[in-house]
Amino acid sequence: xxxxxxxxxxxxxxxxxxxxxxxxxxxxxxxYLSEADNPFLSLPGTFYLETFEDGLLNTPGLSAINxxxxxxxxxxxxxxxxxxxxxxxxxxxxxxxxxxxxxxVTFVFSPDPFGKLPNYAGLVATDGxxxxxxxxxxVEFYGPGDELLGTLSNPYQDFNVxxxxxxxxxxxxxxxxxxxxxxxxLGTGSTTMESDHITYGVPEPSSLALxxxxxxxxxxxxxxxxxxxxxx
Numbered sequence: 001x002x003x004x005x006x007x008x009x010x011x012x013x014x015x016x017x018x019x020x021x022x023x024x025x026x027x028x029x030x031x032y033l034s035e036a037d038n039p040f041l042s043l044p045g046t047f048y049l050e051t052f053e054d055g056l057l058n059t060p061g062l063s064a065i066n067x068x069x070x071x072x073x074x075x076x077x078x079x080x081x082x083x084x085x086x087x088x089x090x091x092x093x094x095x096x097x098x099x100x101x102x103x104x105v106t107f108v109f110s111p112d113p114f115g116k117l118p119n120y121a122g123l124v125a126t127d128g129x130x131x132x133x134x135x136x137x138x139v140e141f142y143g144p145g146d147e148l149l150g151t152l153s154n155p156y157q158d159f160n161v162x163x164x165x166x167x168x169x170x171x172x173x174x175x176x177x178x179x180x181x182x183x184x185x186l187g188t189g190s191t192t193m194e195s196d197h198i199t200y201g202v203p204e205p206s207s208l209a210l211x212x213x214x215x216x217x218x219x220x221x222x223x224x225x226x227x228x229x230x231x232x
Contacts, residue, residue, distance in 0.1 A: 022143075023175045029154050029168035032124045032197070034081025037169065040120050040199050047120065050198040052094040053082055061118075062198060065106040067098035070194065077127035079196045080164035090126060090164050093196075101128055101137075101193035104184030112202055117144055120201030121178040122171020125154045126164070127194035134186045137193065141172040142180045149174055171199065 027039050040047055050059040052069045070076050071094060072083075078093025080086045098105045109118050121141065128136035135153035143149050152170040172178060183195050 023173070024149055025173040026150060026152055027122060027169065027171040027173070029125070029152060029170050031165070032079065032167045032169040033086050033164060034079060035197065036081075038122075038197065038199055039169065040122060040171065040201060043120070043201070045120075046202040048200055048202070051079070051082055052096060052196065055094060057096065059198075061110040061112060061202075062200065063108045063110070064096065065108065066103050067096055067105040070095050070097035075192075077164070077167075077194045077196075079124055079126065079167065082196070086164075088164055090167075095126055095194045095196040096198075097192060097194050099192045101185040101191050104182050105193070105195065106180055106182040107198055108180045109178060109200055116202070117177030117179055118200040118202055119175060119177060120171065120173050120199070121181055122169055122199050123181065123183060123195045124167055124169050124197040125183060125194075126167045126196050127192060128154065128156075128185045129191045129193075131186045131191075136166075137168075137170075137183055137185050137195075139170045140182045140184075141174070141178060142182075143174055144177045144179050146179055149178070167196075169197075 031037065035041060035049060041049065048059045050057060050062055055069055055071065057064055057069060072092050074091055076091050076093065076095060078090040078095045080088065080090055082093030096105060109121065111117050123139065125137040130136045136156045137154040138151055140151050141149045149172060154168045156166045183193065185193055
């Protein structure tokens with residue numbers, strides 16, 4: 001079963017250096033059945049993947065406003081591959097859940113020990129309901145000053161319970177860092193909204209500075225302290 005992930009590519013330290021004006025790139029919405037579909041995890045750099053498969057939200061530097069982790073059940077829409085099998089069902093995995101969808105969930109990123117926010121941030125929308133023709137889910141992305149960078153929406157207007165072919169990844173790259181992302185819809189009453197596979201990349205300029213001073217070993221030690229091995 002999938003667990004927490006820390007992807008570290010130290011060969012990419014130069015990619016975090018930006019001298020031009022702030023750049024923003026949006027990713028998705030794209031189909032997503034497992035972490036193999038994650039556009040960030042093939043990039044060089046340092047990335048965290050929160051799958052909730054240990055029943056907790058506890059990857060470093062990530063917190064949430066509203067909602068809670070949802071356990072496997074007949075109503076759970078986890079990422080398909082989280083139970084080890086891609087079979088069209090998300091019942092056997094965990095995800096992050098809120099009711100009603102209009103309440104929304106804000107995933108907040110804390111700066112690393114060097115004061116840097118992640119440049120990459122994204123999530124998978126696995127369930128939602130958009131009333132009156134509205135999208136099933138909309139994600140807002142915010143910059144380091146909590147300024148709105150832009151939005152992405154899932155084109156599906158009504159997710160089916162337990163199905164996974166309508167799951168979509170939505171993400172962003174922003175050269176100055178991402179402080180938070182909020183996912184919501186117009187659902188009210190008993191309507192729910194679920195998301196999964198929160199992915200974010202720790203920026204590399206701090207790693208570059210450490211490399212120049214011979215301190216990259218210290219960064220690795222900090223990462224090992226913050227990310228204990230996970231077994232699910």
